[in-house]
Amino acid sequence: MGCGASKAAVANDPLLLDGKGSDQKSGNGPSSNVFGLLSLTRGLTADGAITVGGSENSAGGMYGFDGKFGVAGGENGASGTGGAGVGKFGVGGGGKNGSSSIQPINSESSVKVVTVVRPLMDHEKGCEDIVKILPPGKIELPKKQNGSGTEDKYPFEFDRVVRVTSPEVSKELYAALVLPVVERFCQGFNATVLAYGQTGSGKTYTMGTSCNSKDVLAPDPTGVVPRSLKVLFSYIQIASQSYDITLKAQYVEIYNENVLDLLSTETSGKNGTSKLDIRERPDGDVYVEGACEINVKSREEVARILDQGNTKRSTAAHKMNSESSRSHAIVTLTMEQRAKISSAQKIPADLRFLRSKLNLVDLAGSERVKDTGASGDRFSEGVSINKGLMELGNVINALTEGKKRSHVPYRNSKLTRLLQDSLGGNSETLFVACVSPADKNHEQTLNTLRYASRARAIRNNLRLNNKLSPEEELEYLRTLVQQLQSENDQLKTRLAKTGL
């Protein structure tokens, strides 16, 4: 199969940051502390507002490259993800008094959920905005006039609820919730951001999946994918001082229960894509067999790949969205970080090799097929979309019913199989529930909030992916020994010259 690989260009993204938040106290400035770099991209003020660009106390990070290590803590460090109103903090810990012990994390992590409420759109003119947001993280929907429930409202609580009324708000949302997920990815953990919601509720807008190169490369991009890429390449630029890093991108869609490669240059199949199978590696990692994985070295390269994939993605107009995604789209970035021989001695053995995967998922919208006015192909697409989402719901139910059900039906659909790690597996996962505020969408909004509420009860088992295969380990150690021998020889020669 041909892949649309393009020539590598050297990463040259300006850093996002102004350096204001560097850890001056410990002497670990941004250039010496890669995770500190990530921490600098945000700081929360006491009232919960977010300032992008760093905060006084946000430095730290998992470890620095000057040989001093600090993990999960520090003066104001926190290893958790961003909540509102907790004051300024850094992520990844470390900082002023970093400890000397490294504890790779194998921990339980709950799925985080943010609800994004978009504005009323033109086609909702005359509708009432029925969504009530109560900070922090609470949202209420009224009971429908003719509803049969006994409550007069339906209350929900999430990690955060945001009305995305401007690009500024979406940037804040990104800084508070998406950035911690990207940080996890950089630290060697699997991570997922997944957008769910009714058709036309703003999933593609929030994810930025359909953005073109220009949007991705904008100095201040909006959307989860473009912003993640910006931070990621800033991280890579710094971390490359100590690690050899390879980043690969893959872009697939699940359309009518078929997995299609949006980066394939094949010309057969639907839109020039052939059907692929999902397989599982012995370590439990689920992957798409034969999908193009393209080495990328800059945001420009990823932008080109997204452009290429988006021209193939299945979209179509229907009554509720003029450009509706008819498939689930999954952008997957896989990163391998190997400590450079020159830095290996300064980096704990557990962190010399890191392999991680970031899934950015824009699901097709749940829909009541009659509301979309669909017929023919559009109708069967709608049926298939709803079936995939129903299976996703079944997986979520099974995972949150605890011990009552031991079988989780991941294999009932391609979507759930591919998201096996993200839900109940080895991944830091952010579930983005997108909703419309319009009264006419009451039932769908309620369904989305119920779905999201159940997803929030899922517990994932996060573990650092730092294991080399025995062959890789041997190869690495061989190179290390060679390097040390050569350094030793050089020192001996120098000593001999000085006559000591």
Ligand SMILES: Nc1ncnc2c1ncn2[C@@H]1O[C@H](COP(=O)(O)OP(=O)(O)OP(=O)(O)O)[C@@H](O)[C@H]1O
């Ligand atoms: N926060 C927002 N601010 C302004 N416009 C928005 C916002 N969110 C969504 N929109 C607009 O609403 C429309 C529908 O959004 P979008 O295509 O992202 O929905 P979707 O959930 O991906 O739909 P589908 O499931 O049908 O693909 C688009 O025109 C989009 O530009």
